[in-house]
Amino acid sequence: MAVVTKFGEVMILKDMIDDFRIETLVRSIATVSGDDISVCDHPMTGKQYREAIIPGAISYALEIGQLLRKAQETNTSGLTVTAQIASKMGGKVLFHGTVTDMPWELRDGFQFGDIYLAGIDAYQGEEYQITFKNENIASYRNGSIDITVPDLICMIDKNGLPMTTPDFQIGDEMNVLALPAPEMWRCQKGLEVFGPRYFGIDADYVPFDSSR
Incomplete structure (x- = not known):
């Protein structure tokens, strides 16, 4: 793994015990560097990529990007493009509202x-609430659990641009949608390492129904 801090320091970490150990070290570097570092990790061969990458993931992301770009070119509203993405990608529109608070x-x-x-x-x-740990982990509608990892909780602004935490302000208009997780994350092993209870959310994973 290569690590670069905002101060221009460059570190190469090799021969590590395991992923958990290197994650701990890199998080420590981030903590003492103003939480602003860049990382390049896990170099792999083409054969390893074919075995590790979820089939179709890059094409899936590309298709969403094309929908967002077309929305920008045609001045499509954020609410409309959110519905378009949900419909085309097997997702579901969750909420449309304004940010009232964001303690973090x-x-x-x-x-x-x-x-x-x-x-x-x-x-x-x-009312809607989204809990995050870097990424969105769970969401609640009127106090009740709505969507959790591994399904994706995505945010789009009123102009059809993606919203990333914490790069928005109180009062901003937000459209929230869910996109389904790949099957490998929804199996028992996947949920053990990336389900809601792994993140301390007191709820079992329930796949959302895109038709409702």
Whole structure:
């Protein structure tokens, strides 16, 4: 693994015990570097990539990117492109609202926090919450669990651009949608390492129903 800090320091880490050990070391480097480092890790051969990458993942991401680009070119609203992505990619629109609060902190090299939304339009009078640890881990509608990892909880602004935590402000308009996790993450072994309980969420994983 190669690590570069914002101060220009370059480190090469090799012959590590395992992934867990190197993760601990790199998070420590991030903590003492203002949580601003770049990492290049896990060099692999083409054969290893074919065995490790989820089939179709790159094409899936490319198709979403094409939908977002077309939305920008045609000035399509964020709400419309959110619905288009959900429909085309087997997902589900979850919420449309404005950010009312976003308490978060940097701890152990991670961003921990919650995003709180107040519903607008069809979601008027409802509340939504997204819990994150760098990435979105779980979401709650009116206090009840809605979506959890390994399914994806994605955010798009009113102009059809992706919203990434914590790069938005209170009052920003947000569209939330879910995209289904690949099957390998939804099996028993996948849920053991990337399910809600692994992240301390007191709920079992339940795949969402895109038709409802």
